[in-house]
Amino acid sequence: MSNSGTPSDFIRDAVREDLESGRFDRVQTRFPPEPNAYLHIGHAKAILVDFGVAKDFGGTFKLRFDDTNPVKEDQEFVDAIIDDTHWLLAEPGNVWDGQALFGSDHFEQMYLYAVELIKKGKAYVCDLSPEEMRANRGTLTRPGTPCENRERPVEDNLDLFDRMRNGEFEDGACTLRAKIDMASPNINLRDPVMYRIRRAHHHRQGSKWCIYPSYDWAHGLEDSLEGTTHSLCTLEYEDHRPLYDWFLDELGIYHPRQIEFSRLNLTHTVMSKRKFVELVEGGHVTGYDDPRMPTLAGLRRRGYSSGAVREFCRRAGVSKSDQTMEMYQLEDCVREDLNRRANRVMGVLDPIKVIITNVSHEVEWLEAVNNPEDPAAGVRQVPMTKEIFIDADDFRADPPPKYHRLSPGTEVRLRYGYVMKCEQVVYNPDGLIKELLCKIDPETKGANPSDGRKIKATIHWVSAVHAIECEARLYDHLFVDPDPDRPNGRARESGTYLDSLNPNSHTSVRALVEPSVQDAKTGDTFQFERIGYFCVDPDTRPGAIVFNRIVTLRDTWAKIEKKSNA
């Protein structure tokens, strides 16, 4: 897909230096999601950075769950994340073994390490309440103040920590804290919590533990224990790196290198778990796999291939500056991918009946090319009869300037068929068009008119008796504003991002599609010629195909028309 050579960025530069300096003699990365939500395209970037760096240096990649907080985590998410990761990394080669690791598998070793730290006098049991701890922590500008627990003797800490593990204290009664520096300008270093008491069912450990390690304590240990060389993460962890390093150095154990990069944002959507929940629970979308969602499940259902997502993330690149990619870039990747792969068919979204008055009732089968970009895709036969449907967009009783589709007295070419002239418009009593009476030029099958007439437009059509009625779900951006949180480039004065919801992000129409799609399977993708790319939705039932519009084709005419209307 990508033709550029080995990508280079500040992370790869750093890895290369580490290899040359001998700091590491191999490369191992990991993607460490907490199983508390579905993966979205921002995670896809992170996975691809991790995977890509490992791949480029002949290393290995691991998927490891950071499952240290049982009250937020669930097996459902573990399964979904594994599934999405397999989809994204369609061909892991020998970079990823396809398996998942779990941070919780190291709980026992983490406990032992904690005991070591206590013995070194570098950790203590603290019985401050959350409120007291917050008050003691100070503020951004004011240093924190040490509490008396800080001076607890090692023996007492050992005993207390053991009793914490044994369940002798109530949830929240106390914590184990690292003894670092209550006055540090970096708040993360003001004696952070290493363990909290929390009686909750863990998806893997069950009720074995009642104390759970915090992120800062657990993360570096997991990386270390697993042999990670480069712990790549997003920018918000920059301030946590000193802590990551502190734990590893105090323990004197194998020390991976953490490097941070910016997370990926996308215009016309939102990218946080909280907002996903609100969208789903508020009924604004049908679920986490709604085709309008930026979740991998949603993109996949929408019909985006993982190859298109990979190309998008490759184009995004890696840096440390805040990154907001335009949705158009993603859509370009999708079109580029589908243009090569999707077979073409004809389908009408908003039908107008056409009676071709000089055609008999017999069916004529016309040969159609399946994919002009791929000769190997072959050809198919498309039936034409006296009655066909064309799209309402392709006829104007009163054509505007530059409109060169069908109108009274003008000619167009029927795709793969004949040149056709509109001779009469028949109206219903209500004034709406009932049907068009047209004539074809029998000499123009596969040939231009012999008298040199230029036919400017080719339109798609379907045979009335052969067409299959399907549901076509037409999707558009979920939000009308590029940044739903800052609709005019400024923070909202009132309301929320939900006010930017696009009321037309989903519409559904009855489409008439040529019969060749009748055996289409869920996930199959097509280009409906001149309209857009569609895929078969899992809601499809026998005899009732549901198509999702993945993305429209570029529409130059729509632009021209919009401009002249403006």
Place this chain on the structure above:
RNA sequence: UGGCCGAUGGUGUAACGGUAGCACACCAGUUUUUGGUACUGAUAGUUGGGGUUCGAAUCCCUGUCGGCCAGCCA
């Protein structure tokens, strides 16, 4: 206000002291039995101010703007 980080066309990203390039978007064209695809061209950029240097997007100083941090979340 304390700490950390960042700043190159509308968006994203290159240029690693030596011609500011690429992609998307936008605009104008060519080709076309998809107003698709492909192709061509145009517009548009180094955050301000100092300094070092023959030469600065790049190095130094300083200002401005932006992001993150005060969970027993990750």
